[in-house]
Amino acid sequence: MQRLFVAVWPSESVVEELIALPRKPRPGIRWVEPQNWHTTLRFLGDADVGEVAAQLDGVNFEPIKVRYGPGVDVLNERVIIVPVHGLDELASTVNRATADLGTDRPRKRFVGHLTLGRLKSRPPVLKAVGMPISAEQRVNAFHLVGSTLRPQGVRYEILESFPATAAHR
Template identity: 30%
Template sequence: MPVLFSALLPPDDVVEAISAALGDPGDGLRWEPPERWHITLAYYGPDDVGTRAAWLSARLAGRPAVDVRLEKAATFPGVLWLTVAGSELEPLAHAAGAGAEPRPYRAHLTLARFPREEPGLAARWTRQLAGFTSRRWQAAEVALMTSERDPGGPRYRVARSFGLDHA
């Protein structure tokens, strides 16, 4: 069974703005390529796509589209990420199943990973991206994603998409 999660995918122009803010990131961190950038709503682990899609469709039915904006960088141990502005995302994430995880939900877009014992590697980037703000966009679709192991890192694929209601 594939590993599944639900996510919001940033629009192309937001991906381009992030890439421009990063410039040439160089060495030191393991950078996520732009094609893997996403905002996870909920992680499901190994699951059947059809079963999870039916469950997610029922949970998202009638939910409104949400406004999203990415802002300054922050870190978890070993992870450099962009924060997600706006309070509308949390109810959507919980509807998608985020509350089932043991740790609290924190909306973010992972940019890079680094050894936990070397937090200073990300300090340059939290400073460089301190003033970053993307444009606000309306996320009108939730993607059910598959994650497959690949020698170059995980490969993500949209298995199903679920439209959200426009305001």
């Protein structure tokens, strides 16, 4: 059993756009390192890698055009995000395929986002919030990711990738 989630990683061009946003060190804000930026399709919690991979192997999807933006926002008063549009159907398919797996039940409603940072308390006015961001990418794969919590921060490892159906042709 391992702590797992299913995610899509941003393209290099999207990462470049996001890196340009103001992310100055401030007390009470923990910024996510760019190499850890992703959009979670489904958090599974503790699950068996083999069982999850076997279920995800049956997921078929065409490449998806994904949009980031229109601006930086705050989710649930403590998470600094960039909205991500276009992954709802894939997230729903992944949820159905893995519904009986993991210790965390699938969420009823998918809210596509990429987390830039987390706030320890109610947000102060942040320069980044409201900053416009407009980026697009084509998603050709999603990934099964292992998540290890460490004192120095979380470590993510892509365990297996699942390409779009058209990528097999």
